[in-house]
Amino acid sequence: MDNLINIAIIGTGQAAATPFTTDLPTDALLEPLSAENRERLLLLAAGSASIYRRAAYIPALFPEPLPTAEPEDQPYCSPRIEQYLENLLKETPPGEVLLETLQLMRQAQLLLPARLLPLALDIKKSHAIHRAHIYPLLGKRGLWLSQFQAEWAWVQHYNEQEIPPPSLLKKIGQQECENLVTYNIEHEESWQNLIGNLPKPWSTTFSNLFLQKFGAHLPKEKENETHIYSYQTPWYHTLIEAATAIPPECFSIALEICQPLTIKGMHIYEQRTWNNQLEQFRDIIKMRQQIREELQG
Amino acid sequence: MDRRPGYNFRFIYEFPEYIYRAPTKILQLLGGQTVGISLSPDRLNALAPDANSVSAAKKLAKSKHWQNTGQSPEAMWGDCQGSVLYQIRIEVSTYTIQCTCPSHKQPCKHGLALLMLAMNEPEAVPELEQPEWIDKWLAKRASNAKRKETIQNKRIEGEEPSAEQLKAAEKRLALVKQGIEQLDLWLSDLVRNGLGSIGQKSDRLWQDEAAQMVDAQAPGLASRLRRMATIPNASANWPERLLAELGELQLLIQAFRHIEQLDPALQEEIRQMLGWSRKETEVSQIGERVRDRWLFLGQQQEQIEQGYTQRTWLLGRTTKRIAMLSQFRTAQQAFPRAFPIGYEANATLVYWPGALPQRAFVEEMDIILSEKNLIKAALPGEPTIQAFLSSMANIVAQQPWRSRFLCVLRESTLFYQHSRWWIRDQQGQALPALSSDAYWTLLAISGGHPVDVAAEWDGETLLVLGAKIGQSYVLC
Numbered sequence: 001m002d003n004l005i006n007i008a009i010i011g012t013g014q015a016a017a018t019p020f021t022t023d024l025p026t027d028a029l030l031e032p033l034s035a036e037n038r039e040r041l042l043l044l045a046a047g048s049a050s051i052y053r054r055a056a057y058i059p060a061l062f063p064e065p066l067p068t069a070e071p072e073d074q075p076y077c078s079p080r081i082e083q084y085l086e087n088l089l090k091e092t093p094p095g096e097v098l099l100e101t102l103q104l105m106r107q108a109q110l111l112l113p114a115r116l117l118p119l120a121l122d123i124k125k126s127h128a129i130h131r132a133h134i135y136p137l138l139g140k141r142g143l144w145l146s147q148f149q150a151e152w153a154w155v156q157h158y159n160e161q162e163i164p165p166p167s168l169l170k171k172i173g174q175q176e177c178e179n180l181v182t183y184n185i186e187h188e189e190s191w192q193n194l195i196g197n198l199p200k201p202w203s204t205t206f207s208n209l210f211l212q213k214f215g216a217h218l219p220k221e222k223e224n225e226t227h228i229y230s231y232q233t234p235w236y237h238t239l240i241e242a243a244t245a246i247p248p249e250c251f252s253i254a255l256e257i258c259q260p261l262t263i264k265g266m267h268i269y270e271q272r273t274w275n276n277q278l279e280q281f282r283d284i285i286k287m288r289q290q291i292r293e294e295l296q297g
Numbered sequence: 298m299d300r301r302p303g304y305n306f307r308f309i310y311e312f313p314e315y316i317y318r319a320p321t322k323i324l325q326l327l328g329g330q331t332v333g334i335s336l337s338p339d340r341l342n343a344l345a346p347d348a349n350s351v352s353a354a355k356k357l358a359k360s361k362h363w364q365n366t367g368q369s370p371e372a373m374w375g376d377c378q379g380s381v382l383y384q385i386r387i388e389v390s391t392y393t394i395q396c397t398c399p400s401h402k403q404p405c406k407h408g409l410a411l412l413m414l415a416m417n418e419p420e421a422v423p424e425l426e427q428p429e430w431i432d433k434w435l436a437k438r439a440s441n442a443k444r445k446e447t448i449q450n451k452r453i454e455g456e457e458p459s460a461e462q463l464k465a466a467e468k469r470l471a472l473v474k475q476g477i478e479q480l481d482l483w484l485s486d487l488v489r490n491g492l493g494s495i496g497q498k499s500d501r502l503w504q505d506e507a508a509q510m511v512d513a514q515a516p517g518l519a520s521r522l523r524r525m526a527t528i529p530n531a532s533a534n535w536p537e538r539l540l541a542e543l544g545e546l547q548l549l550i551q552a553f554r555h556i557e558q559l560d561p562a563l564q565e566e567i568r569q570m571l572g573w574s575r576k577e578t579e580v581s582q583i584g585e586r587v588r589d590r591w592l593f594l595g596q597q598q599e600q601i602e603q604g605y606t607q608r609t610w611l612l613g614r615t616t617k618r619i620a621m622l623s624q625f626r627t628a629q630q631a632f633p634r635a636f637p638i639g640y641e642a643n644a645t646l647v648y649w650p651g652a653l654p655q656r657a658f659v660e661e662m663d664i665i666l667s668e669k670n671l672i673k674a675a676l677p678g679e680p681t682i683q684a685f686l687s688s689m690a691n692i693v694a695q696q697p698w699r700s701r702f703l704c705v706l707r708e709s710t711l712f713y714q715h716s717r718w719w720i721r722d723q724q725g726q727a728l729p730a731l732s733s734d735a736y737w738t739l740l741a742i743s744g745g746h747p748v749d750v751a752a753e754w755d756g757e758t759l760l761v762l763g764a765k766i767g768q769s770y771v772l773c
């Protein structure tokens with residue numbers, strides 16, 4: 001076939017008039033066609049060789065037995081949690097709710113389902129805390145799987161002692177940070193960026209304060225004159241952050257405060273924008289509630 | 298039941314089950330039986346013209362955006378509040394979606410959103426009697442289809458073709474012959490000047506010749522030429538691949554020149570490859586019917602110049618026959634039909650005539666979309682790679698131009714070595730597989746243990762469709 005390719009690349013017009021042989025049994029088929037022009041003969045030789053090779057494909061040999069994963073000692077999480085986890089693992093960057101779920105799974109002594117292992121192993125080095133939470137849930141199968149990709153080699157060399165427990169990281173200076181944000185909120189100074197850096201989960205005290213202030217800030221019926229940009233405030237923009245940060249004991253009050261708006265006279269665009277955000281907030285809270293119910297029995 | 302070929306799917310939903318990979322159901326009640334259509338998120342994505350439509354539809358798939366919604370065994374409808382109120386209707390047997398919005402996308406985000414709404418919040422699309430405007434629409438669609446079918450049947454059943462038809466057929470044959478002679482000359486010029494310079498030429502070279510073949514009423518040859526346009530510079534061994542394609546094209550030309558000397562079944566295949574296509578209504582009159590319990594093993598979608606083609610691979614549990622259902626859509630449309638991938642279904646298929654029929658369409662199918670009909674039992678595949686390759690060689694011997702094959706291997710192992718994927722049988726022989734992130738999931742679930750694998754073989758690599766792992770058939 002190499003002979004044919006070389007001639008075809010150069011062109012029969014320039015190549016020496018050598019016979020078109022492929023060293024395949026199909027060469028014999030061309031003998032009766034020697035009267036055809038050279039170009040047609042070359043193509044017929046190439047075509048028949050291609051078909052011959054398709055029909056006579058030789059597979060590779062791997063006689064050595066392949067490594068297999070050992071059975072697990074711990075159970076996997078439920079399909080419902082698996083579905084939540086899939087969405088959370090696909091978030092970029094991985095979020096706080098994922099950490100919370102992984103923590104709860106570890107407490108419940110459940111493993112990540114095999115289907116989600118590639119997603120979990122893909123968590124990048126920059127998300128060390130997430131890796132720290134994922135590692136104990138990988139099970140024997142996760143360790144086995146990690147040998148096949150260089151990017152997953154972190155599992156093979158992982159040392160749990162190297163990373164401080166996430167709970168410790170979170171608690172350092174939490175109260176001081178929350179006090180600063182509280183001060184800024186109360187004195188109407190810039191706080192939107194600060195709140196993003198607060199350790200999570202927020203304390204109950206701070207969460208309650210945030211929710212109360214938020215509730216007070218929501219457009220009310222008496223404020224018919226609100227312009228259509230009322231959502232362009234830190235309260236609107238930090239609501240989703242809050243949904244992932246408030247502790248479980250504040251879920252009920254959060255759902256109570258963050259009801260959809262139905263305000264007469266409010267601009268429909270403004271109302272829809274607010275309600276989309278409130279709905280997202282409620283969805284996250286409800287998901288966290290359901291994950292807790294399922295994993296904490 | 299509507300007897301139009303391919304339109305009489307009857308999906309029956311028995312009881313709800315929670316399986317993460319199982320399709321979501323759109324429920325309908327029919328005569329005491331619960332009827333519905335299977336639509337997994339993946340398949341819903343396949344219906345959508347692009348990813349943007351899916352994300353836009355997700356935002357609208359909430360009950361607050363909808364009013365006057367309802368569904369019946371045949372249809373689904375509702376009004377969606379966009380910038381104005383749009384009216385959406387869906388014929389569920391074919392997923393035909395119509396909307397009053399001005400979007401040029403087909404289906405639009407509103408139609409997709411209604412399907413999503415019915416999947417996610419079934420109570421938001423309640424069981425109702427069909428309103429009059431839906432009755433009228435469905436009746437009009439049925440009558441149009443009937444009229445089309447009658448016209449086509451008349452053409453087929455007509456005892457003798459008219460003089461005009463004979464003349465047209467002769468004219469076309471002459472055109473094709475003329476086109477083929479011109480193509481033969483073009484191929485010779487190409488090889489005389491050498492393939493080395495083709496890498497520097499624009500794809501107009503191929504497009505112009507393809508246009509000539511369209512003019513010569515040989516669209517099959519035009520498609521081949523357009524496919525070849527993608528080969529130069531696409532890989533390190535492109536001259537070899539291009540030469541092989543050109544060579545097979547030359548063989549096709551040679552075969553057509555001597556078509557009378559060939560077996561009638563092969564004559565039929567050659568005519569189809571050149572572009573004498575047969576419509577389903579015609580095939581239903583002359584094609585072979587096979588009733589079996591068919592396994593819907595998987596689908597592959599391929600982008601072509603004018604849109605997308607989709608191949609759905611089926612394997613008969615009893616007959617072990619292989620079938621490929623082929624569909625086409627333009628960039629803005631959805632595929633006309635959806636199939637219950639991952640399920641087994643009792644169905645009658647009709648094959649296009651040929652030397653070794655493979656392409657088919659579903660004439661009739663009853664499927665109960667319950668857990669018991671998910672593919673769970675061992676796949677009726679080949680025990681070894683050698684057995685598969687032997688059966689493939691047999692196919693190539695009878696139809697030399699066939700280039701895609703269904704490969705179902707029992708007890709085989711998917712593994713990653715030397716920076717590529719492989720499927721290995723119990724005897725240690727292995728075939729390479731195309732790279733895909735989905736295989737990592739298969740490997741993780743299988744744990745490296747043997748599983749039954751279904752894949753598409755293109756003569757060089759496997760493209761895995763799915764694998765039966767434990768009691769589940771996992772789709773790629």
